[in-house]
Amino acid sequence: SAVISQKPSRDICQRGTSLTIQCQVDSQVTMMFWYRQQPGQSLTLIATANQGSEATYESGFVIDKFPISRPNLTFSTLTVSNMSPEDSSIYLCSVEEEERGNIQYFGAGTRLSVL
Amino acid sequence: AQSVAQPEDQVNVAEGNPLTVKCTYSVSGNPYLFWYVQYPNRGLQFLLKYITGDNLVKGSYGFEAEFNKSQTSFHLKKPSALVSDSALYFCAVRDVNDYKLSFGAGTTVTVRA
Numbered sequence: 001s002a003v004i005s006q007k008p009s010r011d012i013c014q015r016g017t018s019l020t021i022q023c024q025v026d027s028q029v030t031m032m033f034w035y036r037q038q039p040g041q042s043l044t045l046i047a048t049a050n051q052g053s054e055a056t057y058e059s060g061f062v063i064d065k066f067p068i069s070r071p072n073l074t075f076s077t078l079t080v081s082n083m084s085p086e087d088s089s090i091y092l093c094s095v096e097e098e099e100r101g102n103i104q105y106f107g108a109g110t111r112l113s114v115l
Numbered sequence: 116a117q118s119v120a121q122p123e124d125q126v127n128v129a130e131g132n133p134l135t136v137k138c139t140y141s142v143s144g145n146p147y148l149f150w151y152v153q154y155p156n157r158g159l160q161f162l163l164k165y166i167t168g169d170n171l172v173k174g175s176y177g178f179e180a181e182f183n184k185s186q187t188s189f190h191l192k193k194p195s196a197l198v199s200d201s202a203l204y205f206c207a208v209r210d211v212n213d214y215k216l217s218f219g220a221g222t223t224v225t226v227r228a
Contacts, residue, residue: 001161031214042205043159043218092158096214102147102166104216108158 002027002095006107013083013114020079021110023093028073030096033104034066037090046091049076083114117142119208121219129227134196136222138189138206148189149207149216150180159205165189176200196226 003026013019023032034046047055047068055068070076080087092109096102118141128134140146147166151159163174165182173179180191189206206219 004158006158033216042220045215048214094159102209102214103149103161103164105161106151106159111156 001103001105002029002097004093004095004105004107006093006110008110009108010111011113013112015084015114017083018079018081019083019112020077021091021093023076023078023107025074025095030073030098032070032076033094033096034068034076034078035092035094035106037092037109039088043092046078080112083112085114088112088114117146117208117210117213117215117217119206119217119219121204121206121222123222124220125223125225127225127227128196130198131195134191134193134200134224134226136191136204136206136224138191138219139187140189140206140208141187142208142210145211147209147211148180148182149209150174150178150189150191151205151207153203153205153221155202162191162204196224198226198228200224201226 005024007022032049035043037043045058046061047057049055049068049070051070051073067079090109090111092106094104094106096104120139149164150162153159162178163172165172170182178193182189204222207216209216
């Protein structure tokens, strides 16, 4: 499976600031995804990031709050903007490998705490 | 619309006993079904999948799952649980014609020595 590296692994941020999370994959992949896992809850898809096109956001998530970049087939960033304590979550990126049976593989996640 | 239900928040078993984690799903078309495991402070690890074919699928670490179309279920099983199996387990589903995964709420498994 693809090896997915996320940075930072965790961070503590102040209210009103922004944090950019990086996701690096060791192979070229078409589809990358960003998820949020709020404390004690399941995963919620934020957006789908395909190279060469604008990210597709799910209901309840907007580009101004969660801008995403996908400059090439191995890298993506998610920015959490103007943070509030409600943004405290684990943020995970994932990639889908069609040649391996449409399985999504996940990075280790970024644990964000907003004070 | 698609959804997943994991009816048990927690499952507790003794080491060496069988382990079952329940999952039911709803999709408009044919499903792709997945199980993932999450250890503390770690990302999700893929365990196994059902795409097509045999209803009983085998995955990593001795886990298996049985797809039951009539009951729309995909329960995860392990014949003999280990303490190291203690973790949070997620069932996920997607329609064959869509790429979006929907996750269940998760089931915390505790295996006591």
